[in-house]
Amino acid sequence: MVSxxxxxxxxxxxxxxxxxWRVHPxxxxxxxxxxxQLVDQPLxxxxxxxYNELIIQxxxxxxxxxxxxRWASRxxxxxxxxxxxxxxxxxxxxxxxxxxxxxEGREEGLLYRITSAGKxxxxxxxxxxEQQEEVAA
Numbered sequence: 001m002v003s004x005x006x007x008x009x010x011x012x013x014x015x016x017x018x019x020x021w022r023v024h025p026x027x028x029x030x031x032x033x034x035x036x037q038l039v040d041q042p043l044x045x046x047x048x049x050x051y052n053e054l055i056i057q058x059x060x061x062x063x064x065x066x067x068x069x070r071w072a073s074r075x076x077x078x079x080x081x082x083x084x085x086x087x088x089x090x091x092x093x094x095x096x097x098x099x100x101x102x103x104e105g106r107e108e109g110l111l112y113r114i115t116s117a118g119k120x121x122x123x124x125x126x127x128x129x130e131q132q133e134e135v136a137a
Contacts, residue, residue: 034096038125039132043081047089048098048122050075051114071102071111093118 011080012116038044040136078086098118104111114122 013064032128035121035125035128039129041089043078043085044089044093045122046078046124047075047078047086047093048114048118050078051099051112052119052122055113068116069113071104071113073108074101074110096121098122 006062017060051072054075058070058072073096075086075091077083081089090099090101094101096117098115100115101110101112103109
């Protein structure tokens with residue numbers, strides 16, 4: 001068995017020497033500082049949750065024969081923030097690996113989706129926030 005990690009050191013991988021083409025990720029617990037960052041930034045949580053809802057809606061509207069990854073158009077406004085801050089939030093979420101994007105074309109522009117790490121971070125941050133509220137009460 002051979003183990004290695006990516007350049008950030010955050011993702012560990014395992015490969016069996018006899019079957020080296022088969023690589024399996026090993027789940028690594030999320031850094032608590034990252035979760036606290038997400039808890040401390042409610043707009044970040046709102047953006048992640050909004051994209052998650054948009055992706056769910058896209059899946060419900062999809063025809064049965066359509067397959068593939070679901071994407072959502074960029075969120076261009078939220079009541080609690082301006083366009084510049086929203087753009088910065090997108091950048092931060094992409095940098096943390098919680099949001100990803102692709103350029104679809106001239107008409108569609110940038111499309112986004114929450115990553116599996118983003119879903120996990122959102123869920124864990126929500127639980128952490130609840131725990132912090134219980135301790136404070």
